[in-house]
Amino acid sequence: MREVIARHGLSASKALGQNFLFDEQLLDRIAAIPGDLSGRAVLEIGPGPGGLTRALLRAGACVTAIEMDRRCLPALAELEEAFPGKLRVIEGDALAMDHDALMGEPYAVVANLPYNVGTALFVRWLSGETWPPRWTSLTLMFQLEVAQRIVAQPGTDPFGRLAVLAQWRTAAKLAMKVHRSAFTPPPKVMSAVVHVEPTAMPAGVSARMLERASEAAFGQRRKMLRQSLKGLPGALDALDRLGIDSARRAETLSVAEFVAIAEQLSP
Numbered sequence: 001m002r003e004v005i006a007r008h009g010l011s012a013s014k015a016l017g018q019n020f021l022f023d024e025q026l027l028d029r030i031a032a033i034p035g036d037l038s039g040r041a042v043l044e045i046g047p048g049p050g051g052l053t054r055a056l057l058r059a060g061a062c063v064t065a066i067e068m069d070r071r072c073l074p075a076l077a078e079l080e081e082a083f084p085g086k087l088r089v090i091e092g093d094a095l096a097m098d099h100d101a102l103m104g105e106p107y108a109v110v111a112n113l114p115y116n117v118g119t120a121l122f123v124r125w126l127s128g129e130t131w132p133p134r135w136t137s138l139t140l141m142f143q144l145e146v147a148q149r150i151v152a153q154p155g156t157d158p159f160g161r162l163a164v165l166a167q168w169r170t171a172a173k174l175a176m177k178v179h180r181s182a183f184t185p186p187p188k189v190m191s192a193v194v195h196v197e198p199t200a201m202p203a204g205v206s207a208r209m210l211e212r213a214s215e216a217a218f219g220q221r222r223k224m225l226r227q228s229l230k231g232l233p234g235a236l237d238a239l240d241r242l243g244i245d246s247a248r249r250a251e252t253l254s255v256a257e258f259v260a261i262a263e264q265l266s267p
């Protein structure tokens, strides 16, 4: 990979949040997290010079890769030649694309993305009203601190909106920690790969309502629920009906309790 980068004169761009991975063993371990990929459709966002892409192709995946940095396209074209018919590269901003339409069939998502783009896409992938989604799993690199927020348990500091959003209808696990020194250039903080698979969605709960309830509750996370949920019509009655003490704080509620509140409020 270092040779590919040098040959194509690719220097990592800070503006595009580029931190590349070159270690083939590490990349193969990341590509193994979603399970056997042979013959499976994989959507990779932000392939950069193609280190992870190559590992996915080695694992037998059929990869569609969306990259917005044109400078990376010649290196990716070489990969297309090395794995004929197995790689499709699409130039552009993944935030502006309809991934389901692009993929057509069910697909696994694998990506090492800049923090802001990764989080925005993650929230979008988890927020759809239609469930199960077209994607079969998400395997994503995050800053370790964000990964810990996704898999956090109630009663802990990192437990918040992201944990509720991630856990109410998926199984989310922190699959691997990755040291900052594995990246070129090394980012300031540690990273981790999170793996998410959809589970059954609780009946009668609107995703939008669950988001509103956790948004209100965690918007004032140090306050009691009777204060933080005051502005959400019907929420205090719902707490009463469910026997949830309104003197509790958001971070003490389980994901199941958030789901129960949202169910009470859903049309």
Ligand code: SAM
Pocket (backbone or CB within 6 Å): 016, 017, 018, 019, 020, 021, 022, 045, 046, 047, 048, 049, 050, 051, 052, 066, 067, 068, 069, 072, 092, 093, 094, 095, 111, 112, 113, 114, 117
């Ligand atoms: N996956 C490569 C690796 O692991 O070495 C590159 C990782 S680098 C952290 C993130 C890549 O995502 C960069 O190549 C960057 O150009 C690309 N990227 C950033 N925002 C993007 C977006 N909105 N859509 C598509 N690609 C994007």
